[in-house]
Amino acid sequence: MSESLKTRLLRFAFNFYPCYRRTGARIIYAAGDYSEVRVKLPLNWKTRGYWGTTFGGSMYGAIDPILLVMLARRLGPHYIVWDKAATIEFRKPGRSTLYARFRIEEAELAELRRLLERDGKLERTWQVELTDAAGTVHAAFTKTLHLRRRDAAAKTAGSAAALAAAR
Numbered sequence: 001m002s003e004s005l006k007t008r009l010l011r012f013a014f015n016f017y018p019c020y021r022r023t024g025a026r027i028i029y030a031a032g033d034y035s036e037v038r039v040k041l042p043l044n045w046k047t048r049g050y051w052g053t054t055f056g057g058s059m060y061g062a063i064d065p066i067l068l069v070m071l072a073r074r075l076g077p078h079y080i081v082w083d084k085a086a087t088i089e090f091r092k093p094g095r096s097t098l099y100a101r102f103r104i105e106e107a108e109l110a111e112l113r114r115l116l117e118r119d120g121k122l123e124r125t126w127q128v129e130l131t132d133a134a135g136t137v138h139a140a141f142t143k144t145l146h147l148r149r150r151d152a153a154a155k156t157a158g159s160a161a162a163l164a165a166a167r
Contacts, residue, residue, distance in 0.1 A: 001031040001035065001036070023041075026042075041099070053093035054094030060086070067143050070104055075147070087142045099131055122148075126142070127142055
């Protein structure tokens, strides 16, 4: 799917947002329905670590907010998405530009909505890899996100407030 004006504007804003810009990474593509996002992390003076390879913090910073924003946009305003946990497995030093591709299929999104309607909240783990142009994996990440229906969050907050008032 091609980029829409909306996703181009989001990509532009994201790439210039100071917190993301300082990672050295750039979003190079965002599908019009947010089903796919591609990120590029060049090896340059901003991303180079002590040994002359891509700094691990830049690697993580490049992928950190992407899944959260994708899911929040795809699920819509009736859902809350939070980062819960992440792990990194460094496999090879990054000596060139690295790339990540994030994809959330429609079937997966439908399953998430179904589970959220049934349970109100859930935690899901995704795998992401940073690869070079040849496809060699340099770092593998697991990201655990907490998803919740907004009305489920309001019910939980309301019942906690009622419990506190009863004491």
